[in-house]
Each structure stands twice: as C-alpha cells, then as structure tokens.
Amino acid sequence: MYDGVKVIALIPAAGKGSRMKTERNKLMVTLEGRPLIEKTLEAFENHDWVDEIIVVTRDIVIEGDFRKISHRVQGGDTRQESVARGLEVIEDPEAYVLVHDGARPYVTGDLISRVIEGIAETGAAIPGVRVKDTVKKVEGNRVKKTLNREELLSVQTPQGFKARLLKEAYGRFGEQAVTDEATLMEMMDQPVLTVEGDYRNIKITTPEDLAGIKGVNQMKIGIGYDVHQLKSHRDLIIGGVKIPYEKGLMGHSDADVLIHAVMDALLGALGEGDIGQHFPDKDEAYKGISSLVLLAKTRDLMMAKGYRILNIDGVVVAQKPKLAPYLLEMAKNIAGVLCLEPAMVNIKATTTEGMGFTGLGEGIAAEAVLLIDKEL
Ligand code: CTP
Ligand code: MG
Numbered sequence: 001m002y003d004g005v006k007v008i009a010l011i012p013a014a015g016k017g018s019r020m021k022t023e024r025n026k027l028m029v030t031l032e033g034r035p036l037i038e039k040t041l042e043a044f045e046n047h048d049w050v051d052e053i054i055v056v057t058r059d060i061v062i063e064g065d066f067r068k069i070s071h072r073v074q075g076g077d078t079r080q081e082s083v084a085r086g087l088e089v090i091e092d093p094e095a096y097v098l099v100h101d102g103a104r105p106y107v108t109g110d111l112i113s114r115v116i117e118g119i120a121e122t123g124a125a126i127p128g129v130r131v132k133d134t135v136k137k138v139e140g141n142r143v144k145k146t147l148n149r150e151e152l153l154s155v156q157t158p159q160g161f162k163a164r165l166l167k168e169a170y171g172r173f174g175e176q177a178v179t180d181e182a183t184l185m186e187m188m189d190q191p192v193l194t195v196e197g198d199y200r201n202i203k204i205t206t207p208e209d210l211a212g213i214k215g216v217n218q219m220k221i222g223i224g225y226d227v228h229q230l231k232s233h234r235d236l237i238i239g240g241v242k243i244p245y246e247k248g249l250m251g252h253s254d255a256d257v258l259i260h261a262v263m264d265a266l267l268g269a270l271g272e273g274d275i276g277q278h279f280p281d282k283d284e285a286y287k288g289i290s291s292l293v294l295l296a297k298t299r300d301l302m303m304a305k306g307y308r309i310l311n312i313d314g315v316v317v318a319q320k321p322k323l324a325p326y327l328l329e330m331a332k333n334i335a336g337v338l339c340l341e342p343a344m345v346n347i348k349a350t351t352t353e354g355m356g357f358t359g360l361g362e363g364i365a366a367e368a369v370l371l372i373d374k375e376l
Helices: 036-045 079-088 107-123 164-171 181-187 207-214 257-270 293-306 324-337
Strands: 007-013 052-057 068-072 096-099 124-130 136-139 143-144 154-157 159-162 194-196 217-230 235-236 242-243 247-249 308-317 345-350 365-373
Touching: 007 079, 036 052, 036 107, 052 079, 052 124, 068 079, 068 159, 079 164, 096 107, 096 164, 096 345, 096 365, 107 124, 107 159, 107 194, 124 181, 143 181, 159 164, 164 181, 235 247, 242 324, 257 293, 257 308, 257 324, 257 365, 293 308, 308 324
Parallel strands: 007 052, 007 096, 052 068, 124 194, 308 345
Antiparallel strands: 096 159, 124 154, 124 159, 136 143, 217 247, 217 365, 235 242, 308 365
8 A cells, every 4th residue: 555545566577578589478477586576576566565466477477486476368369458458456546556567676665656656646657767878760771860868768677556537548549569568658758757667677578688687696606715733632524524533623613613714704705704703713702613504604694794605615525434425415504594495515535645734634624615695
C-alpha cells in the first residue's frame, strides 16, 4: 500500500529471448545463484509498498516462492499483448500499476519508490537516464542530423500508471505497436513525469549484457600461509578435523594451521591485515579456542563489509600423517562455517618428499588462496 492505494507490479516475462541465443530462455539464466526472473521478482516481493505481483509467462515456469504473486497469466505474441493480458485481471481502477520487464533484474527498491511517488504526483511516471553517447538520426548509413543530447532521455521500466489511465490507453490505442507504455500516454495527451532512473537497471537482451553485469562486481584475492610445530601431548586438528596421530600442533589456540591460512587469506583479501592483529595470541580469550570459531568471526567481518567468497583453494604440507582420508571433511567444515557450497572449497595435501622442516616432521604448514567479490 502506498498512501492507502494498492500497488500492483505487472511483469511481462513471456518473451522468447531470441536475441540472447542461449539454449534456455534468458529469464532462466542463472544470476547470483538463481534464475534471472526470480531476481527481478524479488525486488517487488521485498518492496513494502508493493501489494501484488501479476506475472505473465509462456515458455518458463517460476518455481520460487513469491507470496505476492496474485495471478499467473498466459502471455501473448508481443510484449504489448502480454501486458494487455496482465492488465485484464486488474479490477481496481485506482490501483497503481508498475509495468516492469522481467528481463531487468537489477531494478532497485529505491527506483521502485521513485516511480510510485511519481504516479502519486502525475498519474504516470517513468524512470530515465541521460544519454551518454551522441545520438544521430540516420537514413540507411547516412547521417541526417545530430540530436541535442540535453533533450534526450533513455527510458527504462518500471513504468507506473494509475490503472484507470493505463486501461484507457490500452483500450484506445493498444492496437498500435509501441515500444513502451508511456508512448500510449503521449497519444492521449496524458502528462508523464520522468524520475531518476539507474544506469545499472539494464534490460538483459544480448549476451554482452550478461558479461557486462559481471564486470560491475569488485573482485579481490587473498593469500594465507601458516606454520605450526609438531609436539607430543597435543591433539592434531587440521581443517576442524581431529586426526589420530602421535603428535599435535603447538599454538595458543587449537593451532589449526589450515583454518589460520584460510583466515589470513580472507583478511588479506579484505585488506584487513592479518590474523595476529585480529586475534592476538596474548589474549586469554583465544587460549585453546577452536579456530572454526575464529573463522566464523572473520566471516562476519567479511559480511559486514558486503563481500562474499567465490572459491577457496588450500594445501596442507605435511610428511605425516596421511591426510587424504580427511580432506573432504576439512573442505566441508570450512564451507559450513563460511556458508558456502562444498564444491566452492578445495583442500589438498602434499608432502615435501622428506625435505625441509615439514619433510623432517618438525612441523606442518598450510597455504590458502581465495577470491571474494561484492556488487558495486
Ligand atoms: N515479453 C513478453 N511477451 C512477449 C515478448 C516479450 O512478456 N511476447 C517480455 C520479455 O519476457 C521481457 C520483456 O517483455 O521480460 C522485454 O522484452 P525483450 O527484452 O524484447 O525480451 P524477449 O522478447 O524475450 O527477447 P527477444 O526480443 O530477443 O526475443
Ligand atoms: Mg522482444
């Protein structure tokens, strides 16, 4: 509800996605772990002012759980026809209707709010961004004229209208092919307000659009290295697994050399110094503590900074004992604490063929690299 008015999102998602040239419909392409269309729907599902979602589909099935979806409508041959079919199920003439392309998954809550406030003001509101390129009118491959960029706006969706206006527009001019709803408003001399759009709110149309989106993420890489001495009368804990052996690793905490390497890699990627700065070995609080607890604290720091892990690769360097039987469990422990799919964590072991301190069994070393990213 916005100011006592019902707000309905109408999402045309019945296209073929032919220009994307993917086998699956472009709306089902995986984006951040779920189908693109679900990312689009989520923006409306999570918006406090939006009461209902009407989704128009043909080739795809939406499996996600969306409480606000009130109608699933069968799409038509064109986008315009799909929108018209969705509009038919709207009864309340005073409702605000937000028509939004299923193929624009990067719509934000703020943008949706701006459009809704625009409808309250004028009855019709669309988001737009200034054109960055110089735009020319052409005939074939000949330039006819240069358009004044100051007067141009590149418009997006959601386009918002009072239901009564949109129904009237479709009733009177719906048979004429147009590329957006606002054009129909112009045909009936209805003023349309423009509100600030968002350059990231692109329509996913061709393969470059997906490649471009990935580039908006900021990636960072981190490396971690740790060594502990092997001594009698200590448990051997590596990657959170207690391994039967005559010796264990010395340290202030449980001396989990692999977890320390992973933590250092993560702190490094975050630009947060190292493990010694965050968890000093002088601090009694960390005496004998499970390193998995410290890893969880490092994860919380990462999440507070808005990053997520893309993958981890680690190696434990030990002459003895044989670690192969425990590697999967180590990866599972790390993935569990960091809330990752197990496949995103890879842990290996190697000996140094009897050479050096690891080869002589004086200690165990571990190294880890990982990649993090965040959406900018
Ligand atoms: N759309 C629709 N019904 C149609 C055609 C398009 O609901 N008959 C929807 C699309 O699913 C998309 C939005 O309208 O969410 C914008 O259309 P577009 O980007 O052109 O998508 P497609 O038509 O699927 O792609 P293409 O034109 O490359 O086939
Ligand atoms: Mg199309």
